């Protein structure tokens with residue numbers, strides 16, 4: 001971005017006296033949402049939208065954001081990560097994807113961090129006029145009335161040409177792994193459904209936020225889901241990440257069998273091995289950019305409503321002059337969504353998956369003017385597009401790591417568990 005075209009934004013943040021019900025304020029048709037438990041934000045309207053594509057999309061977005069943040073006029077007495085100027089974003093998985101990667105600066109942002117809440121209004125800075133004279137304190141708008149919900153029936157167990165291609169891909173991946181071409185590759189499959197155009201998307205978002213309270217529930221530019229995997233969180237100089245690899249379906253209504261599924265995951269040599277690879281890939285990518293990198297000693301079992309995951313948390317101090325978006329670019333794609341080694345895995349995905357992943361398994365999150373932000377891997381999600389006047393298409397994607405000895409049938413069943421958050425959230 002040349003300096004001539006840098007828009008000059010003005011952001012005014014004010015604390016809110018009461019804690020808002022964030023989701024209630026989201027746009028029913030084009031929600032802009034980032035929430036987990038008693039934290040998060042909801043955007044209303046758009047002050048600015050930046051679009052990127054290609055292999056250098058992260059670098060160009062990070063550079064553009066640095067310039068915009070530097071040029072912005074920010075009146076922010078709250079001074080917390082996520083107050084002042086904020087953009088929400090979603091980035092495509094592949095550098096070759098036809099899907100746009102976007103950063104959106106909402107016109108209004110209502111945010112909450114535990115017991116504190118604030119509102120930020122962003123406008124194009126007035127030129128020539130006395131900015132102070134035109135500035136008004138942003139006010140909480142009326143929440144839109146709750147609309148209807150008819151939902152979509154996503155069938156994720158049906159077999160057909162699409163699943164045939166998935167099974168063939170998994171078998172071929174195992175063959176290539178046996179031949180020594182690569183160690184691990186993550187293969188995914190897609191399913192498509194239609195929802196009525198008038199449906200109020202706060203309904204599925206509310207379900208996701210309630211059921212998946214250990215996950216980040218998000219809605220950015222039609223990408224809607226709840227991800228358990230923190231790619232990077234960088235706030236006030238502290239960096240953290242959560243690496244997941246290794247999955248078992250939860251067993252509903254049978255605590256003993258559910259406990260056995262968890263123990264089997266914790267003691268599986270195959271899963272521990274795959275997990276170690278995923279952790280190593282994040283450590284290697286992150287190490288040059290941070291100080292005092294440490295990981296939880298042993299992987300732990302993360303319990304979600306649909307699955308158990310082997311999980312490792314990482315913590316570090318931020319190195320000099322790095323913002324969250326630069327770290328996202330350095331980390332993406334991790335072995336959790338591509339494989340090992342990365343280059344061979346990306347090529348294998350391009351050859352064996354018969355579709356463009358779009359934003360699935362890319363990054364979704366937010367960034368503020370200081371470079372603080374939170375980004376998760378876009379998993380357990382679906383992308384909504386406008387189809388015809390009356391309907392919108394929902395494309396949901398889920399996958400899993402293929403390693404030596406992976407069984408295609410078993411991998412298919414694992415994807416069914418990973419589709420569950422979206423299937424249930426969008427059901428009638």
Ligand SMILES: C=C(O[C@@H]1C=C(C(=O)O)C=C[C@H]1O)C(=O)O
Nearest residue numbers: 244245246247336398399400401
């Ligand atoms: C690829 C997905 O999930 C990833 C793959 C996992 C696995 O193979 O065990 C576990 C968590 C995620 O890192 C997905 O949800 O689509």
